[in-house]
Amino acid sequence: MTAPVAAPVATRHAYRDWLIARMRDDPRVICLDSDTGLFTGADFGPAADRYLDLGIAEQNLFGVAAGLAHDGWLPYVNTMAAFAACRAAETVKIDIAYNRLPVRIAATHGGLAAGHLGPTHHALEDLAVMRAMPAMTVLVPGDAADTVALLDQAHDRDGPVYLRLGRKPTPDLPPAPPPRIGVPRxxxxxxxxxLLACGPLPTLRALAAAEVLAAADGVSARVVQVHTLKPLDGAAIAGAVRGCAAVVTVEEHWREGGLGSAVAALLASRPGPRLVRMGVGDMYVSAVGSQEELLDAVGITAAGIARAARSALRPGLDSPLFATF
Amino acid sequence: MTVLAVPAAGRTTATEVEAAAARIRHHVVDMCAGAEGGHLGGSLSCVDILSVLYFDVLRVDPERPHDPGRDIFLLSKGHAAIALYATLAERGFLDPAELAGYGRRGSRLLGHPTRAVPGVELPTGSLGHGLALGLGLALSARMREAGRFGPRRRTYVLLGDGELQEGSCWESVMAAASTRADHLVAVVDRNGLQLGSPTERVCPMEPLGERFRGFGWDVREVDGHDHGELRAALGTAPWTAGRPGVVIARTVKGNGVPAAENRIDAHYTTLPARVAARAHRDLSLRKAS
Structure with a gap:
């Protein structure tokens, strides 16, 4: 008889439960909300006066967070990734990152997680925007367990932290030792x-691609999950790709500015393997579909990743880079 | 935890505040006569507001600029940095001799204020940020409970009138009302001119007081160059429990320097030596009168 398998928990819900518990034992923590609905019905207990819903006004939201952090509080700010990274970008840049304030940005609906809600709610630029900000730590947990482990480590970290979360549950990644901030796993x-992968589904699909490559091509693929985009340690990435003839980056993000760009910049300065960057091309994913279906449509599938790996190993084969939609 | 012992008001005589304001205007002219020039008009328009705040209203101590009991001042119209630097220098946060370095290589006195300058709470310059920061600081004080640090801190945020065209300001106006942030005081330097035009030509904003009232704010409208009126409004805040307050200070851009008063081209200017000398003379005559 097999033990029942618990249904996976969405990373945003893992974050929510972690934060509610943390608010009870750390009096510095403030939860600033923007009508996200994430905390509807939440029981903050004695910390209830440290939950504040400031409404649908993200510039004000992040400015208030900066004021609070400047005065010694530890604000966790809640919005969707698209609004944190674009609408409020200047507030994050000037009021938070410039002052190196310990604001924690909990950004749900990262990547294509908003699915059928469309390009207005997709965030395919957030990692590029947040990576560009000095002092920012950028984290992309792969599942609920990652979320909790990374939050535990980020809680007392200096400066601001951007945490990209999802919307619906995605399958748990295979069991592994807990992630450590800054160390690719x-x-x-x-x-x-x-195969360097960032985020829940890209990591799962890279793992599946490795199976395809082994079975169909006899190719031995290494899969490395990059949960910390900043700081991204050059030596760690060099170590992760050591010995391989080719590298494929896989991310739920526009191809510009995210994991692929970060790795390209690191590898450019040293001799090493060929690199193929997989991401969403220069286009808006304007179609009805689940997060999984939209990723399928842009070619970030196990088969697509395997094809990218083949083309990286043997230049001249078909390239998945310019998938159109 | 230390508590600032200085009283909220009445520390400085009216004559002393007037004298400080006069010296600050001379400093502003000097800085605009430097190689980089400066935001002359909008700096001169808020000198009296800054003087009354720093010499008669704010509980701040240059010896303890981070004292948790301090009142907060944020220059949301960060382009008036030279007026703030001059005020901080006169108030003892800076050596006035440092003002000569404004805009020069190696100086910490940039065109918009940074935290490297003693007394500057948070950097500003991009318009539409200060009110949200101020709201955060006001809510912070409230969450720490009234009385714990003595009389609860007040947070003053000085805005430009053109700045109110930034939508983010109104996000914060609404949020301050909904959070009942009564210890937050906005001050609008209502000089009527923005960079290239009168505000009313670009984006009419009157009746400004009614607009704030409509959002649930308590409003005082004063002559922004009358220290008595400024003191009566700024020094008595908060006025109404549960309501944030705004002082709409009617001012003259370039105030005190006739050649700059109400002139569009005085928004940002580098004063030639001859013009600067004339400005100093005009300021001295004004003082004497």
Missing amino acids: VRRDGTEVC
Whole structure:
């Protein structure tokens, strides 16, 4: 008889439950909301006066967070990734990052997680925007367990932290030791091609691609989950790709500015493997579909990743880089 | 935890505040006569507001600029940095001799204020940020409970009138009302001119007081160059429990320097030596009268 398998928990709900518990034991923590609905019905207990819903006004939201952090509080700010990274970007840049204030940005609906809600609610630029900000830590947990582990470590970290969360539950990643901020995590050993993946579904699909490559091509693929986009340690990335002839980055993000760009910048300064960057091309994903279906449509699938790995290993084969939609 | 012992008002005589304001105007002219020039018009328009705040209203101590019991001042119209630097220098946060370095290589006196300058709470310059920061600081004080640090801190945020065209200001206006942030005081330097035009030509904003009232704010309208009126409004805040307050200070852009008063081209200017000398003379004559 097998033990019942618990249904996976959405990263945003793992975050919510973690934060509510943390508010009770850390009197510095303030939860600033913007009518996200994430905390509807939440029981903050004695910390109830440290939950504040400031309404649908993200510039004010982040400015208030900066004022509070400047005065010694530890604000967790809640909005969707698209609004944190674009609408409120200047507030994050000037009022938070410039002052190196310890504001924690909990950004739900990262990547294509908003699914059928469309490009207005997709965030395919957030990692690029947040990576560009000095002093910012940028974290992308792969599942609920990652979320809790990274939050525990980020809580007392200096400066601002951006945490990209999802919307609906995504499958848990295979069991592994807890992630450590800044250290890419090897998810599968391999020797010929290194698949660097960021986020829940890209990591799952990279793992599936590794199976495809092994079974269909006899290619040994290493899979490394990059949950910390900033700081991204050059030596760690060099170590992660060492020995491989090719590298494929896989992310739920526009191809510009995210994991692929970060890795390209690091690898450009040293001799090493060929690099293929997989992401969403220069387009808006304007179609009805679940997060999974939209990723399928832009080619970020196990088969697509395997194809990218083949083309990186053997230049001249078909390239998945310019998928159109 | 220390508590500032200085009283909220009445520390300085009216004559002393007038004298400080006069010296601040001379400093502003000097800085605009430097190589980089400066925001002359909008700095001169808020000198009296800054003088009354720093010499008669704010509980601040240059020896303890981070004292948790201090009142907060934020220059949301950060382009008036030179007026703030001059005020901080006169109030003892800076050596007045440092003002000569404004805009020069190696100086910490940038065109918009930074936290490297003693007394500057948070950097500003991009318009539409100060009110949200101030709301955060006001809510912070409230959450720490009244009385714990002595009389609860007041947070003053000085805005430009053109700045109110930034939508983010109105996000904060609404949020301050809904959070009943009564210890937050906005001050609008209502000089009527923005960079290239009169505000009413670009985006009519009158009746400004009614607009704030409509959002649930308590409103005082004063002559922004009359220290008595400024003191009566700024020094008595908060006025109404549960309501944020705004002082709409009617001012003259370039006030005190006739060549700059109400002139569009005095928004940002580099004063030639001859013009600066004339400005100093005009300011001295004004003082004497």
